[in-house]
Amino acid sequence: MAVKDDVRCQIVDAAKKRFSHFGYAKTTMAEVATDCAMSPGNLYRFFPGKLDIAEAIATEDYQHHLDQLARLVSVSEKPARERLRDLFFQELRRTYNKLESDPRAYEIALIISRERPEYANWMLANERKILTRLIEDGQRRGEFAPGNADYTAEMLQSATMKFRYPQLWSKLSLPKLERELEGVLALVVDGLCTRLPCPDAA
Amino acid sequence: MAVKDDVRCQIVDAAKKRFSHFGYAKTTMAEVATDCAMSPGNLYRFFPGKLDIAEAIATEDYQHHLDQLARLVSVSEKPARERLRDLFFQELRRTYNKLESDPRAYEIALIISRERPEYANWMLANERKILTRLIEDGQRRGEFAPGNADYTAEMLQSATMKFRYPQLWSKLSLPKLERELEGVLALVVDGLCTRLPCPDAA
DNA sequence: CCCCTGAATAATCAACAATCTATTCATTCT
DNA sequence: AGAATGAATAGATTGTTGATTATTCAGGGG
Numbered sequence: 001m002a003v004k005d006d007v008r009c010q011i012v013d014a015a016k017k018r019f020s021h022f023g024y025a026k027t028t029m030a031e032v033a034t035d036c037a038m039s040p041g042n043l044y045r046f047f048p049g050k051l052d053i054a055e056a057i058a059t060e061d062y063q064h065h066l067d068q069l070a071r072l073v074s075v076s077e078k079p080a081r082e083r084l085r086d087l088f089f090q091e092l093r094r095t096y097n098k099l100e101s102d103p104r105a106y107e108i109a110l111i112i113s114r115e116r117p118e119y120a121n122w123m124l125a126n127e128r129k130i131l132t133r134l135i136e137d138g139q140r141r142g143e144f145a146p147g148n149a150d151y152t153a154e155m156l157q158s159a160t161m162k163f164r165y166p167q168l169w170s171k172l173s174l175p176k177l178e179r180e181l182e183g184v185l186a187l188v189v190d191g192l193c194t195r196l197p198c199p200d201a202a
Numbered sequence: 203m204a205v206k207d208d209v210r211c212q213i214v215d216a217a218k219k220r221f222s223h224f225g226y227a228k229t230t231m232a233e234v235a236t237d238c239a240m241s242p243g244n245l246y247r248f249f250p251g252k253l254d255i256a257e258a259i260a261t262e263d264y265q266h267h268l269d270q271l272a273r274l275v276s277v278s279e280k281p282a283r284e285r286l287r288d289l290f291f292q293e294l295r296r297t298y299n300k301l302e303s304d305p306r307a308y309e310i311a312l313i314i315s316r317e318r319p320e321y322a323n324w325m326l327a328n329e330r331k332i333l334t335r336l337i338e339d340g341q342r343r344g345e346f347a348p349g350n351a352d353y354t355a356e357m358l359q360s361a362t363m364k365f366r367y368p369q370l371w372s373k374l375s376l377p378k379l380e381r382e383l384e385g386v387l388a389l390v391v392d393g394l395c396t397r398l399p400c401p402d403a404a
Numbered sequence: 405c406c407c408c409t410g411a412a413t414a415a416t417c418a419a420c421a422a423t424c425t426a427t428t429c430a431t432t433c434t
Numbered sequence: 435a436g437a438a439t440g441a442a443t444a445g446a447t448t449g450t451t452g453a454t455t456a457t458t459c460a461g462g463g464g
Binding site for chain 4: 411412419429
């Protein structure tokens with residue numbers, strides 16, 4: 001099995017080179033196979049199809065991103081409120097910069113989100129787990145109101161949809177997106193209703 | 203000028219029939235012209251182009267919708283909080299049902315949002331005016347926290363993006379959208395932070 | 405028996421021609 | 435003159451044909 005993983009790795013590496021050089025569409029399976037010194041047919045013993053290779057590449061990168069988010073949340077000296085802000089800003093900036101600076105990544109993101117909508121759901125679910133942990137922590141500290149943390153996380157994600165795949169929908173510049181995210185988070189955290197000053201824990 | 207408006211109306215009516223029968227793409231300017239007993243070229247004395255006729259049709263409908271929203275907001279016996287809910291639910295349901303029940307409307311919505319993104323901005327701005335009024339009213343009554351109402355309205359719209367053109371992005375069913383909207387509104391209204399019970403005015 | 409190959413297949417794509425149609429404008433009518 | 439026409443144009447759309455290419459699978463090693 002370990003050897004099989006090595007080959008998968010080799011394929012992913014070869015594809016990564018090709019994709020970043022010529023793009024996903026202009027890379028053929030035959031080329032990737034040749035780079036790996038194997039036949040095209042053999043690729044299919046390691047990946048169900050071309051898109052799955054692209055997914056593997058994307059996921060490798062995404063894992064780093066997820067780790068980073070998890071790390072932000074676990075800086076437990078900071079108030080939950082600030083960590084929440086860090087989380088969403090990190091998410092926005094990394095996605096924006098990635099898609100902005102790398103047209104190849106943009107191409108692949110576009111294709112995956114069209115052909116594999118469940119992939120986006122999977123990412124959302126991963127991030128929700130982290131978000132839920134943060135909310136639970138905030139509740140434990142008395143910063144956030146008690147309630148179903150997972151449900152709250154879902155609603156938070158729903159309210160910040162616009163900032164998740166910035167350039168796939170909105171065409172806004174990063175500064176404008178940041179300004180809006182700031183505002184939305186303030187709204188969501190403090191609420192619209194009149195409130196007496198927060199009995200800040202900590 | 204009044205006679206010019208009559209002709210515009212006649213054109214819009216003819217186009218409405220054609221569009222709802224055969225769709226926007228399959229309707230030609232020549233056909234609309236014939237229906238109005240005029241030459242194709244003459245249409246251009248009344249509308250800059252084909253899309254503008256579609257826009258006029260859409261706007262006619264939209265005005266009713268806007269009026270309805272304005273009416274909801276001005277029911278001043280209700281707490282602002284409830285009117286806010288009414289406003290967003292009305293918005294969601296009417297858009298969802300319109301696009302769901304009428305494939306021709308969906309076709310036109312798709313084309314306008316592609317070719318005329320500024321139209322969507324215009325609609326957003328209209329609705330923001332209504333929303334701002336509601337927020338100001340809520341602030342006056344002490345239900346909502348004081349602050350820049352227009353800015354708050356903008357952020358509210360940003361947080362409810364997902365529900366504005368439901369089937370252009372999300373493919374969720376109406377019940378699921380309603381559940382999410384309910385949750386997002388609750389979050390936004392009450393806020394994430396711990397709060398002492400609202401010193402409800404009224 | 406398990407790996408692997410590479411030709412066969414079917415789906416997709418690119419390029420080109422042919423057609424159609426939105427838009428313009430020189431001209432005609434009133 | 436101002437209103438209206440409809441032929442001319444340019445750009446988009448459609449249909450077709452000929453590759454290209456992802457994917458499969460019958461068979462050849464090891």
